[in-house]
Amino acid sequence: MRAFVVTGPGRGSVEDVEPPEAGAGQVVVDVARVGVCGTDVEFFTGEMAYLHQGYASYPIRLGHEWCGTVASVGRDVDPAWLGRRVTGDTMLGCGHCRRCLAGGGHVCADRSEIGIRGGFAGALAERLAVPVTALHALPDTVDDTAGALVEPGGNALRSVRGAALTPGDRLLVLGPGTIGLLVAEFARTEGAEVHVVGTSARSLDFARTRGFSGVWPDGRIPALPWDAVVDASNDPAVPALALDLVEPGGRIVYVGLSGTPSRIDTRTLALKDVTAVGILGASAGLAGTIARYADAAVDPRPLVAATVGLDEVGGVLAGRLPDNAGPGPKVHVDPRR
Template identity: 75%
Template sequence: MRAFVLTGPREFAVRDVPAPVPGPGQVVVDIDRVGVCGTDVEFFTGEMSYLHSGQATYPIRLGHEWCGTVSAVGDDVDRRWLGRRTTGDTMLGCGACRRCAAGLHHVCERRFEIGIRGGWPGALAEQLLVPVSALHALPDEVDAVAGALVEPGGNALRSVRGADLSPGDSVLVLGPGTIGLLVAQLARAAGAEVHVLGRSERSLAFARTLGFAGVWADGDLPDLPWAAVVDASNAPGLPSRALELVEPGKRVVYVGLAGSPSMIDTRSLALKDVTAVGILSASAGLDGTIEQYASGAVDPSPLVAATVGLDRVGAVLGGWRPADAGQGPKVHIDPRL
């Protein structure tokens, strides 16, 4: 099969690689759609922290936001999975440690992360090998575009849950990228008054098309009682800004990751009696995200600017966008093109 292989910073090729064969407890998925993520870009540039900690090495096969159809199953897997449309969890815990036993497989010390950590090949390929335990079936109401946005949506839904919002609460989302805009959409669906803070005029202009209560540059931000501030940016200065802006006794949620350490003053955290919530992974939010998409409560499709084939992955990671791309922040890959 064909797969995108990253062999070093900005070194890549689409190669013919052996097609996966399912072992016990595993399935093979024919990939329909894959999202290109900021994490993939960090691997492309060589900045991703896992490369420096030894949790990931080149060559690497990227792709963790995906959907497709099960085409083969291991001998012990229920054959009713064959032909089913699905997406899946990125985080593959060992299944034996105390964290996995407690339902915290996404922070298992020995976990694989598909297309990210431990060498498990990702979905930027024609097929993907994945444990059946990681699968989440997609209903007909969730098409391929939305299906490949379930994984980022799961991170966003967990962020909204972490914000502990009540209907009518004012929430501020920092960063109008894919995760930030999904946080904003899901928070609005939960009844919150949603505002988005961004920097580039292009991203702000697109965010305004989605109908939120307010979309602001920093100098224009109104002084509102923010019941929660969700940092979905990659700016190292915004975690402290989130803490500065949130109402005392309320919540800040950190789902974005900067390329360098972010500093907050824990004295402010304590003296404002603020709860800080960190979010890693979509795992516990995947089913809820599928339900939100299937019901029509959230439509993530405007976030996808373009869909291209495997041969264009390297260019996309380098910042290229098709001339006819829309305004959204996300580019999808269809390996069948």
């Protein structure tokens, strides 16, 4: 089968590889759509921390935001999964350690992450093998575009839950990328007054089309009382900014990751009596995201700027958008093209 393989910093191409077989407890999925994520870009540039920490190495097959149809099942898997449209969890815990048994498989020390960590091949390919325990079925009302946005949506939904919003709360989202915009969309369904801050004209122009209460360029954030702040950026200076902006007694959610260490002054954290929440992965937010997409409470599809084939992935990872790309922040891949 065809798959996009990254072989080193700035190097990647479509290769013919052996198709996966469904092992015990696994299924093989015919991949319909894959999202290209900032994490994928960091692997392509060589900046991804896992490369330097020993959790990942080249060659690597990327792709952790995906949906498709179950084509085959392995031993001990219910054959009723055959032919079902699905998406799945990225975080695959060992299943037997203390963290996994307590429901924290996403922070298991021995976890694999599809397309990211532990050598687990990702979805930028025609087919993907995945444990049946990671699957989430997609209803017909969630099409392939929305299905491949469930994983970033799960991160966003968990961020909104971490912000503990109540109707009328004022939320500031720092970073209008895919996750930041989905945070804003989910928060609006909770009755929050939502404001978004960005740096690029393109991202700000698109955010303004989404009908939020305010969209502001960096450096022009209004002096309003922010009940909660979500950092969905990759700027190492933003975590400290979020702490400066949030109201005393408020909540900060950190879901964005920078390529270099960021710093906050914990004295400010304590003296403002602020609660800070870190978000890793979508696991606990996947089912809720599917439900909200299915009932049209949130429609994520306008965030997709273009859908390309495998042969165009290298250009996308290098920062080149297709000529016909729309204004949204996300690029999808259809491996069947």
